[in-house]
Amino acid sequence: MIQLEEVKAELEKSLGVQTELSGSGLLVPKSRLLDVFKFLKENAKYQMDYISNLCAVDYLKQSQIEIVYHLYSMRNKTGPIGIKVRTDRQDCIVPSATPLFRGAEFQEREAFDLYGVKFEGHTDLRRILMWDGFEGFPMRKDYVHEDEDRYVEHP
Amino acid sequence: MGLASGSPTVDQGLKSELEKEGVVLTTLEQLYNWGRRSSIWPLQFGLACCAIEMIATACARYDIARFGAELFRPSPRQADLMIVAGTVTKKMTPQVVRLYNQMAEPKYVITMGACSIAGGPFKEGYNVLQGIDRFIPVDVHIPGCPPRPEALLDGLMKLQKKIDGQSIESAEWYQQGQKREFPIPAFGPKGLEPPYNPEVWKPREYEQKKQTEAEARKIHGTIHDPKQSAVSQ
Numbered sequence: 001m002i003q004l005e006e007v008k009a010e011l012e013k014s015l016g017v018q019t020e021l022s023g024s025g026l027l028v029p030k031s032r033l034l035d036v037f038k039f040l041k042e043n044a045k046y047q048m049d050y051i052s053n054l055c056a057v058d059y060l061k062q063s064q065i066e067i068v069y070h071l072y073s074m075r076n077k078t079g080p081i082g083i084k085v086r087t088d089r090q091d092c093i094v095p096s097a098t099p100l101f102r103g104a105e106f107q108e109r110e111a112f113d114l115y116g117v118k119f120e121g122h123t124d125l126r127r128i129l130m131w132d133g134f135e136g137f138p139m140r141k142d143y144v145h146e147d148e149d150r151y152v153e154h155p
Numbered sequence: 156m157g158l159a160s161g162s163p164t165v166d167q168g169l170k171s172e173l174e175k176e177g178v179v180l181t182t183l184e185q186l187y188n189w190g191r192r193s194s195i196w197p198l199q200f201g202l203a204c205c206a207i208e209m210i211a212t213a214c215a216r217y218d219i220a221r222f223g224a225e226l227f228r229p230s231p232r233q234a235d236l237m238i239v240a241g242t243v244t245k246k247m248t249p250q251v252v253r254l255y256n257q258m259a260e261p262k263y264v265i266t267m268g269a270c271s272i273a274g275g276p277f278k279e280g281y282n283v284l285q286g287i288d289r290f291i292p293v294d295v296h297i298p299g300c301p302p303r304p305e306a307l308l309d310g311l312m313k314l315q316k317k318i319d320g321q322s323i324e325s326a327e328w329y330q331q332g333q334k335r336e337f338p339i340p341a342f343g344p345k346g347l348e349p350p351y352n353p354e355v356w357k358p359r360e361y362e363q364k365k366q367t368e369a370e371a372r373k374i375h376g377t378i379h380d381p382k383q384s385a386v387s388q
Contacts, residue, residue: 133343
């Protein structure tokens with residue numbers, strides 16, 4: 001079992017990244033996200049070579065969107081390490097993890113489709129579940145779906 | 156002289172008496188309906204978990220073959236019955252409507268499960284159609300989540316009863332110039348366009364509200380609004 005405090009101390013020592021314990025994950029500043037991923041992937045102790053999950057969380061009141069990554073190590077059979085990153089809700093840009101973890105490709109497309117998170121560096125960022133002409137991001141908390149306005153505000 | 160409606164019919168007692176002697180009396184209509192209801196071939200497709208129950212119904216234990224409906228056809232051209240088994244997402248709706256249009260007459264639709272009736276647990280969602288009856292006419296609704304195989308068989312028997320009551324003279328698809336083709340919805344920016352086919356379905360809440368308001372007007376002259384009367388006091 002990986003202790004998060006240990007990872008936090010390691011990141012601070014090796015990279016000089018200030019992280020914050022948040023639930024069962026580490027909140028990483030957006031600008032250093034890729035460095036943290038690279039370190040966890042290539043470090044001999046951790047060898048986090050597999051991303052099992054990537055999802056977005058909408059914090060409407062704080063006007064922020066959080067992306068949660070779950071990393072596992074297939075070599076060491078350890079994990080997960082939860083990594084979180086927060087970004088502004090309006091201009092929602094996060095560096096893409098796809099160049100490091102190929103498995104993040106479709107999950108990033110899903111987060112883009114449903115939450116409107118733009119992943120910088122993703123080679124093929126387009127909608128995956130909804131059709132191309134769809135407008136808006138339906139899993140955001142302020143999204144109004146079509147039947148809502150039909151039933152509530154029908155003349 | 157053809158058999159027009161109101162032509163003399165055979166007394167039931169006489170009919171059963173003759174059957175004992177080995178003479179069967181029937182009408183063309185009865186014979187025709189018997190043939191049709193005894194070989195309803197469903198279209199082979201499933202959309203979600205209800206399809207598993209549909210498969211179970213087709214297997215040996217429940218044995219839908221007892222009702223002559225065991226031939227699940229992989230082509231809509233050869234099918235008589237569409238069992239909409241499972242959640243119809245908005246993305247899937249055009250294909251379902253197109254399959255229905257491609258089926259040859261006479262054709263029937265059974266909606267199986269809460270999802271295909273009204274959206275089921277996904278009713279408040281952005282991605283699920285709230286009932287396939289918004290786009291195509293439905294003959295039998297089977298509630299359940301998912302319905303048991305017995306329920307599907309019951310629905311099939313209900314459909315057979317409905318077929319038995321149909322008449323060659325008045326059945327919709329024998330009318331001249333009748334074209335039963337339903338428009339296929341397109342993908343719009345918020346959902347399907349149009350969101351429903353007004354020939355087939357109308358929003359019930361709206362209709363009800365209009366009706367109750369009209370009744371209230373008839374009785375009170377105006378609509379009684381508790382908020383307004385509280386302000387005036």
